[in-house]
Structures are given as C-alpha cells and as structure tokens.
Amino acid sequence: MNDARLSKTAKIALLVLLAAAVLLAAPMVGMSRVSLSAVLRPFSQSRQTDIFWHLRVPRVLVSFLAGAALAVSGMTFQAMFRNALATPFTLGVSSGASLGASLYILSGVQISVLGVSGVSLAAFGGALVAILLVYGLSSLRGGLSAGTMLLAGVAVSFFFASMILFIQYLSDFTNTFRILRWTMGGLGTVGYDSVLDVLPFVLSGSAIVLLLTNELNLITTGEDIAASRGVNVAGAKRVLFFATSLMVGGVVAICGPIGFVGMMSPHICRLLIGPDHRHLTPATLLFGGMFLTLCDLLARTVIAPAELPVGVITALLGGPFFLWLLLRASHDRGTL
Amino acid sequence: MASDESKPDALIEVADFSFSIGKKAILRGVSVDISAGEALSIIGPNGAGKSTLLKCLDGILTGGTGSIRVHGRPLESYSRRELAKLVSYVPQADGRLLPFTVEEFVLMGRYPYLSPFSSISETDRKAVREAMALTGVEEFAGRLLTTLSGGERQKAFIAAAFAQGAAILLLDEPTTFLDPRHQDEVLRTLHRINRESGATIVSVTHDINTAALGSNRVLALKAGEVAFHGPAADVMDNSVLERIYGKRFIFAAHPLTGKPVVVPEVAEQ
Numbered sequence: 001m002n003d004a005r006l007s008k009t010a011k012i013a014l015l016v017l018l019a020a021a022v023l024l025a026a027p028m029v030g031m032s033r034v035s036l037s038a039v040l041r042p043f044s045q046s047r048q049t050d051i052f053w054h055l056r057v058p059r060v061l062v063s064f065l066a067g068a069a070l071a072v073s074g075m076t077f078q079a080m081f082r083n084a085l086a087t088p089f090t091l092g093v094s095s096g097a098s099l100g101a102s103l104y105i106l107s108g109v110q111i112s113v114l115g116v117s118g119v120s121l122a123a124f125g126g127a128l129v130a131i132l133l134v135y136g137l138s139s140l141r142g143g144l145s146a147g148t149m150l151l152a153g154v155a156v157s158f159f160f161a162s163m164i165l166f167i168q169y170l171s172d173f174t175n176t177f178r179i180l181r182w183t184m185g186g187l188g189t190v191g192y193d194s195v196l197d198v199l200p201f202v203l204s205g206s207a208i209v210l211l212l213t214n215e216l217n218l219i220t221t222g223e224d225i226a227a228s229r230g231v232n233v234a235g236a237k238r239v240l241f242f243a244t245s246l247m248v249g250g251v252v253a254i255c256g257p258i259g260f261v262g263m264m265s266p267h268i269c270r271l272l273i274g275p276d277h278r279h280l281t282p283a284t285l286l287f288g289g290m291f292l293t294l295c296d297l298l299a300r301t302v303i304a305p306a307e308l309p310v311g312v313i314t315a316l317l318g319g320p321f322f323l324w325l326l327l328r329a330s331h332d333r334g335t336l
Numbered sequence: 337m338a339s340d341e342s343k344p345d346a347l348i349e350v351a352d353f354s355f356s357i358g359k360k361a362i363l364r365g366v367s368v369d370i371s372a373g374e375a376l377s378i379i380g381p382n383g384a385g386k387s388t389l390l391k392c393l394d395g396i397l398t399g400g401t402g403s404i405r406v407h408g409r410p411l412e413s414y415s416r417r418e419l420a421k422l423v424s425y426v427p428q429a430d431g432r433l434l435p436f437t438v439e440e441f442v443l444m445g446r447y448p449y450l451s452p453f454s455s456i457s458e459t460d461r462k463a464v465r466e467a468m469a470l471t472g473v474e475e476f477a478g479r480l481l482t483t484l485s486g487g488e489r490q491k492a493f494i495a496a497a498f499a500q501g502a503a504i505l506l507l508d509e510p511t512t513f514l515d516p517r518h519q520d521e522v523l524r525t526l527h528r529i530n531r532e533s534g535a536t537i538v539s540v541t542h543d544i545n546t547a548a549l550g551s552n553r554v555l556a557l558k559a560g561e562v563a564f565h566g567p568a569a570d571v572m573d574n575s576v577l578e579r580i581y582g583k584r585f586i587f588a589a590h591p592l593t594g595k596p597v598v599v600p601e602v603a604e605q
Contacts, residue, residue: 082432214444214447214450217436217444218444218447220434221433221434221436221441221444222427222430222432224391224396224425224427225425225427227394227395227396227416228394228396228420228423228424228425228497228500229420229424229444229445229447229448229500230416230417230418230419230420230421230447230448230500231416231447232415232416274435274436275434275435275436276436276440
C-alpha cells in the first residue's frame with residue numbers, strides 16, 4: 001500500500017495521462033528520425049511523413065489495442081479461475097486462436113464478413129473452441145478447481161501446438177513461413193486496416209467486461225458467495241468467456257499469440273490499485289496498452305535495422321515473472 | 337390439520353428432498369420445515385450431507401428431487417437476485433481472501449440491489465452501516481480482509497451476508513477453526529442478529545452443546561437422511577445421539593442453568 005494514498009480515481013487519471021504520453025511519444029521514436037514538421041503535415045508526400053503516419057501510428061495503435069485487450073482478458077481469466085497463472089495464453093486460448101488462424105492461412109481462402117477479415121473470425125472461432133474445451137475438460141467431474149483448469153489448459157495448449165506443427169508440415173514453403181513468423185507474435189506489418197480489424201473485437205469485448213465488474217468482484221471472492229449474493233455465475237462466466245474469446249481471437253489474428261501481457265499487466269495493476277474490478281478493469285486496459293506499446297518500441301529499436309517479434313520481448317520479460325509468481329504462489333496457494 | 341401444502345408460518349419447507357452428485361446419493365428424502373425467526377442447528381457426522389443441504393437451500397446447488405419452497409414458492413421459481421434478497425449464505429472458511437477492505441466487502445453484499453449503471457444508494461449505505469454495527473465490525477471496517485484474524489474474518493462474512501437484507505441466514509460451520517473466545521463472539525453475534533432483527537438462522541455445526549443450548553431446534557442428518565428433528569433440548573439424550581453419531585456420550589448438568597451438556601470423555605490411564 002502506498003502511503004501517499006492517491007485515491008483510486010486519481011491513480012486511473014494518472015494512468016490515462018501516462019497512456020496518452022506513451023501514445024504520443026511512441027511513434028516519434030524509431031530507427032529513422034522523424035521531424036516535428038513532417039508529423040504536423042500528415043498529407044504531404046515526404047518519406048518522414050509516410051513513416052510516421054502510415055507505418056508507426058497504426059502500429060502503435062494496434063499494439064496499444066492488443067495490449068489492452070490481452071491484459072483485460074488475462075484479468076478476466078485470473079478472476080474467474082481465482083488464480084494468478086490463469087490467462088488466455090496459459091490456458092490454451094491463444095493457441096486455439098492460432099490454430100484457427102493457421103487453418104485459415106492453410107486453406108488459402110480469402111473472405112471477410114461485414115468488413116471483419118476471415119482470419120480474425122477463424123481466430124475467434126479457434127479461441128472459442130479452446131475455451132469450451134478447457135471448460136468442458138475441467139468440469140467433466142463436476143468440479144472446477146483451478147488446478148484442473150490449468151492442467152486442462154496446458155493439455156489443450158500442447159494439443160493445438162502440435163496441430164499447428166502438423167499444418168506447417170502440410171503447407172508449402174511460403175505458408176509455413178507465414179505461419180511460423182506469425183506464431184512468434186509480431187506487429188511488423190500492420191496498417192490502418194489492421195487497426196480497423198482489431199478495434200471492434202477489443203471495444204465490444206472490453207465493454208462487456210466493464211459492465212460485469214461487480215460480478216467479477218464477487219466471483220473472485222468465491223463462486224458460492226457470488227451465487228448467494230444473486231450473481232448468475234454460470235451465465236456471467238459464459239458471457240465473460242465469450243468476451244475474452246472475442247478479444248483474444250481479434251488480437252491473435254492480427255498480432256499472433258503474444259504471451260505474458262495478459263498475466264503481468266493485471267497482476268501489476270492489482271498491486272497498484274487493489275482487487276476491486278471497478279477500478280482494476282480500466283487500469284488494466286490502460287496499463288496493458290502502454291506495456292505492449294513499449295515492448296513493441298523495444299522490439300523495433302533494439303536491434304535496428306532488424307526487428308524482433310514483440311512476442312520475444314514479452315516472453316523474455318514474462319518468463320521470469322511467471323516463475324516468480326509460481327514460486328511465490330507456492331506459499332500462498334496460488335490465489336490472486 | 338388442513339391439507340393445504342403451504343403452512344403459513346413456515347419460511348422454508350423441504351419436502352422429501354433427495355440430491356445426488358453423480359451416482360452418489362448425498363441427501364435422501366429429507367423433509368423439514370423451518371419457521372420464521374427460528375434458530376436451527378444442523379448436526380451430524382462428516383459426510384452426512386449437512387453442507388449440501390445448506391447449498392441446496394440457497395439454490396447454489398441445483399437439481400435434486402422433491403421440493404424446496406421458500407415463502408411458499410418453489411425455490412427454482414426465483415431468479416438469483418430475488419432469492420438473494422431472501423436467503424444469504426456464509427460458506428466454510430477456505431482461507432482464500434482478497435485484499436478488499438471489510439467495508440468494501442460488506443458493500444458487495446448489496447449486489448442484488450445494484451445494476452451496472454446505478455451508483456450505490458443511501459439505502460445501500462444504511463444497510464451496510466447497520467450490518468457492520470450489528471456484527472461489531474465497525475472498528476476494523478477499514479482493514480483489509482487479508483489482515484484479519486479468523487474470528488474477525490467470520491464476523492465480516494456474516495456482516496456481508498446480513499447486508500444482503502435477507503431474512504434467512506445460512507452458515508456452514510461458522511465457528512470451526514476459531515479459538516474459544518472468537519467462537520463465543522461469533523455465536524453472540526448470531527444470537528444478536530436472531531434476536532434483534534428476527535432473522536432466521538440456520539447453521540451447520542459439529543458442536544453438540546452449541547446446537548443444544550444455542551438454538552431453538554436441531555436437525556440431525558446421518559448418511560443423507562434425517563436422524564432427528566425437534567426441539568434443541570431433546571437432542572441431549574443418548575438414544576438420540578447414538579442414532580446420529582454411533583457412539584454414546586456422557587452428560588453433566590450445566591453449573592449455571594442445570595441443562596444437560598455433553599462432556600469430553602477421559603482417556604483411561
């Protein structure tokens with residue numbers, strides 16, 4: 001606890017300011033220098049203007065949206081399973097989305113429904129299948145313990161990973177490379193069309209979560225208590241699973257499976273602002289967005305002119321963090 | 337007696353209720369009426385189905401055959417929110433707590449009255465203040481649940497359940513794991529709630545003395561069936577207790593009230 005006792009609203013306001021600063025500053029930074037005059041003339045034909053407005057700005061927007069969505073999905077999973085290690089990534093939902101997207105790439109079909117690209121829909125479908133599988137596997141014996149859930153997630157994850165390998169084996173060289181490169185997680189090739197692809201998934205998914213913060217609070221204190229307080233637990237969980245599938249599917253389709261954002265961000269936010277989801281949800285959205293934007297900034301500058309996939313950066317930071325949580329969890333039973 | 341199904345003074349009517357998990361029958365043909373303002377203790381050996389019955393009474397576990405009626409209406413006809421305004425539940429302590437303050441946690445008891453777009457009303461605040469006053473948790477209202485002792489925690493959970501505004505309070509082993517002083521405080525809190533607000537208290541306990549001395553009626557379950565249901569004082573009888581627990585007990589007169597209490601056996605030297 002912070003002795004300065006900033007109110008929770010003040011903390012969120014501070015995060016809003018920080019996020020705005022990151023969003024403004026991030027596109028300015030990169031391998032080639034961009035002058036302010038080029039930035040202020042978005043419709044000129046100069047190379048600098050092009051780099052800023054057509055490469056960096058959409059990329060920063062997508063990374064922010066993706067980070068926000070992954071973080072809030074992680075928060076939702078952690079709350080529903082009452083376990084800090086439960087995230088769409090650890091429970092195999094990301095791999096489900098990857099499998100959906102890989103199948104779509106393999107099929108060679110190019111469709112879009114109401115402006116939403118086929119690969120996004122395929123990833124959403126994959127995410128939903130993975131969630132249903134994990135949920136089904138862990139509720140087979142009537143119980144829903146977090147331990148079983150995680151084990152089921154690991155099993156589903158492995159199963160999907162080997163399916164993806166199998167698809168790569170079947171694909172020709174070009175598709176294999178596309179799938180492989182994409183499963184590393186990256187934001188290298190995004191434009192404004194990607195922003196528009198991600199946006200509806202992220203907005204609708206996070207709106208649903210923001211409407212269910214009271215339910216999330218009660219579910220984290222225990223499902224029996226939540227039910228007794230009047231929460232329709234099964235119904236709320238179904239809606240929340242749907243919302244997370246939307247977000248994870250939408251993001252994975254564009255950025256690949258980026259791990260650990262969903263685990264770290266909500267955990268850090270919980271330390272900053274407490275467990276109340278009415279504050280935690282907006283904080284996590286903002287923090288996750290900033291976090292992935294900064295990770296991507298690192299990814300595209302550390303070994304410039306070459307670029308690292310952003311998933312490599314988040315995994316490098318996230319691996320040790322995961323271990324730390326795991327070791328810490330061993331003496332407080334893995335609770336949030 | 338008239339043959340109408342619903343008795344006017346019964347708040348909860350359980351009739352021939354059976355419940356199974358998988359193929360295992362947990363409750364078999366349980367019938368019991370609980371009237372308004374009653375303090376009922378549920379006793380019985382481990383695995384007798386006490387906790388299951390409690391969860392069924394609050395609709396946390398659904399299914400089962402037979403019927404449970406609350407205020408004369410079938411339990412399953414209530415929405416979760418409607419039921420939450422009538423019945424509240426304090427689970428067994430499972431040690432998993434989040435760093436909410438006691439006041440925040442008690443306020444969460446007001447969930448059935450909130451909507452995602454409404455803010456907390458003065459009625460909600462008043463209910464929270466009353467619940468905290470009645471259970472004596474005001475002095476640590478600002479502390480985090482994670483920093484409370486077992487007894488304080490249990491009182492905070494009772495306060496949150498009471499803030500729900502339900503006239504029926506179900507508690508699963510509210511005093512287990514507490515030291516004697518905190519057991520005493522929690523029991524006094526429950527008596528106060530029962531006396532001052534007229535709430536019906538149904539609690540599962542392993543303490544025969546608490547059940548016999550602290551409640552009006554006792555329900556004993558054994559292997560999912562009702563082994564005894566009657567006035568609390570009548571349970572202090574070896575013909576009853578042997579049927580429930582499969583063992584005989586030694587009684588003594590309570591030095592203050594003269595009522596029989598169970599005393600521990602002395603191991604032979």
